[in-house]
Each structure stands twice: as structure tokens, then as C-alpha cells.
Amino acid sequence: RQVAPAVAQQNLQPAAVAQPVPLPGQQDAESIRSAALAFLQQQSAGLPGKIDITVAPAFPRGLAACTTLEPFMPSGARLWGRLTVGVRCAGERPWTIYLQARISLRATYYLAARAMAPGEVFTAADLVARDGDLTGLPQAIVTDPSQAVGSVSLVRIAGGMPLRRDMLKSASSVSIGQTVRVVAAGQGFAISAEGSAMNNASPGQQVRVKTANGQIISGIVKDGSTVEIQL
Template identity: 75%
Template sequence: MVVTSVPAPASVPAPVPRPVHAAARANAANSGYGAPRAADPAGVATVVAGTGTADASSNPARQTLAARMAAARAVSATPVARAPAPAATSAAQQTQPGQQDPESIRRTALAFLQQQIAGLPGKTTATVAAAFPRGLAACTTLEPFLPTGARLWGRTTVGVRCAGERPWTVYLQAKVTVQATYYVAARQITPGEPLTAADLVARDGDLTVLPLAVITDPAQAVGATALARIAAGLPLRQDMLKSAASVSAGQTVRVVAAGPGFTISAEGSALANAAPGQSVRVRMAAGQIVTAVVKDAGTVEIPL
């Protein structure tokens, strides 16, 4: 609420004194709460904006106040021109002269992964997270590599380095997926029970989220016997089964070492399960441990 006070005009003639008895009668007739007050030319006229219904032209102060309020409403109704928002900063900002383009680093790492996983079974895909290194010296030859301990399977890391005058190395997060068929047990299988084709059910999925030894070929399981109880629906693994040509932990095997013109053999005890072609550690009778390759169900060979 806005209140404006305007002094009354000084030129108004002073009122004619009224008789005392007339003033008393007037006060008696107009007394009480809400009675109209007598005009006081020497007083101050007060105008309260928005509380009266009289015409604004009847009072100069009301005219001034109305003009001010109209101007204020016009200003508030006028849309404020906002400064244009800055353009969104792109993740791939323009590379400065003499600096290495981060996107070229990512492309190099991706091409390296795609080449490495080309021989894996099933449908393989590789993705590499965007690279944001800044200030790296420009390099004419980028060298991608797999860091020690990393593998081309699931979530992994790939490195890219430059061996120029200003060498640098960066590591990028990557992911490899392998969509292929694997097999699960169609029913519960008891220890020592041989598996048939009817005991296998094919499933399709990402092998990188499954155990590494999961069965992907029925020939790896059919004819083998279960080493332990296998629940229905459980993905079959090679370490769950013993094939007719494999060895199992604790089994006595013949250890053979052959070379040009000689053959040496001795007995030992296998320390793990292994299929033909796989390496297995064997404890010899004297206590030493050797590593050999499984040839058949009872023979392992030490490569020379």
C-alpha cells in the first residue's frame, strides 16, 4: 500500500465561526463511530491507493499516484531480455596445435581390441570409453598395448603410448563382450554319473559374465562323468566333469619325459583335474613337483 500526503491549498478562506449552540447541535447529530468528519481546510489530505472509488481526476495527488502505479505495472509486464546462454561445452574440444587429439587415442585403442578379439567364439564387441587427456604432445605413431594383468574379457583396460621426443602413456577403460552359446544342466546330476546329450540345454548369453571354463561345445560334456553334484539349470564347467581321457586330482599317472633317443617315465600323483592338452602339476614319488601336459587318462608328458 502506498500513501501520499499532499498539503491542502493555503488560499482557502478561513471558515466563519459558528454559534456555540449550533456547533453543539451539529456534534450531537453527527457524533458516534463512523460519523462524517467536518472538513478541515487547514489539515492534510491523505490518499490511500486502491482503497477509494473516487475519480482520480478529482485530486492531483491521486493523479500522480495513479501515473506512478501504471508506470510500475508497465515495467513489470515488460519481458526482460536475457543474455543468451553460453553454448554447451563439447566433450571433444578443439585440439590445440602441437597437441594429440584425444579421439585418435580412443580410436587406436578400439582398433587394437577389435583385432585381438577377432578369433574368439560367438559375436564379439568391444567398446572404449572416451578419452579426455589434454596437453599431450602430438605423436606420429601411437602404440596400443594390453597392460600387465589385463585380459581381453569383460571389463578391462587398454593402454596407448607414444615413444617420441616427449613420451607419454594413457590408460583407457574398455569392455569386451562375447555373445555365444553355452550349456546348462537339464536336470540334477549325481557324482559319478555320465552325461548324455539329453542332459544338456543350450543357452545364449555373454560369456564374459560366466565362469571361464563354461562348456561351449557339447563334445566337452557328453560322455564325461560328474565330479560332484550338479544342480539343474547350473552352467556346466569343465572343472565339474571328468572326461574319459582326462585326469583328476589325486589320480596316479605315468609321467613321461622323452627326447631324441631316450624316454624316461615314472609315477606321480596329479594335483588337479585336467583334460587332454591341458597342463597339470604332478607330485613325484621323491616329493618334487613337475608340470606336465595330459596325453590321455593315465599319462602326462613333461615337455623338453
């Protein structure tokens, strides 16, 4: 006997998968996911552009109910793309659970308008703006012209290459291996010599310099080529 069309259509629809109801004393799954989502929203608040966050459902499987959930991210984890966020309970019956999440970030980033040799200074004309998803790009990508304009290229950069902050340094900073002039000033005299910087440093920061005779001295960066030693 033929089944009525309305009944046949109803039977072909898949049944909805409901989240299991926690037993008394067990942790609710949705509260874990909500805590992780709120944490990621807070952590990503300072990111540029349009942010979209999704967090996968949690499956606590009998974990003890917790009054205070503590979301966290593994040390060094990037704040966009696919990531893992943890939620822990530090109560009498402590536990930790990890959830998969994704932060999609659409923003403006910048490319090199032309080929740049090491040591060249970037101007606004050397930047090309591009709008897109930053998920597949390095976390150090340049997203503001002020991060590049006035900076010096540390490496050879091809035209059209997305710019990263680790490719650049402030024109007033010194970088490891750079030749600097060391100036020692005292009452009524000043002595200068050349040396090689042994660490990266910005103006006002301390830098170690190895002189031509092998002596290692410490001074304060004055500008992109001068280190001062107060006697």
C-alpha cells in the same frame, strides 16, 4: 516483454560439448580412442556370438603427439564386460593413458540338464543351451558342446548350473590326486603299480606320480587311468 517462442526454445537447448582441439605438437584425443577400439575389435574377433564394443573418450591433457600408438590390455584381463585398455607412446616423450571400455557379448552357453556327481561323464543329453549376455558370467563358461561332451565332472554340479571348463576334465586326462596305474615296460616284461597323480596332464604329457611307498616317478599319460614309463 515476452520472448518469441522459437527463440525461447532455442535458448533452452543445451550446448554441445566439443572435444578440445589439440594444440600443435599435442596428441589428438580421438585418435587414441580409435586405436583402442580397433585393438579391442581385433582381440575379440575370436569370441563366440554377437559383440558390441564401446570405448570412453580419451582426455590426453597436453600429451605429446605420437606417430605410433600401441594399445594393450593389462595381463590377465578378461575380454568381455567392463574393462580397461591402455594406449602408450614409446617415442622421445613417452606416455601411457588408460581408457574405460565395455564389451557386450551375446552368445549361446550351456547349463547342466541334471545334477552330476564327480566322475560322471557328460553326454549331449546332459546339456541345455541358453542364449544370453555373457558379460556377468565367468570367462571359462562352456560355449560349445564339444567343450563338455565326453568330459568328466570334477565337482558336484547342480541341475541348471552354468557349466565352466574348470569343472570338467577330458576323460582321457588325469587330474591331481587321481589314482592311476603306472606301467613300466621293457624288453619282454612289464611292471605295473598304483600311485597318485601330482599334477594335471593330458595324453602325451608328462605327469609326476607318487607311489604307495612314497617314491616319486615321472611318466607319460597314455589315457585317463594309465601312465607309461619307458625303461
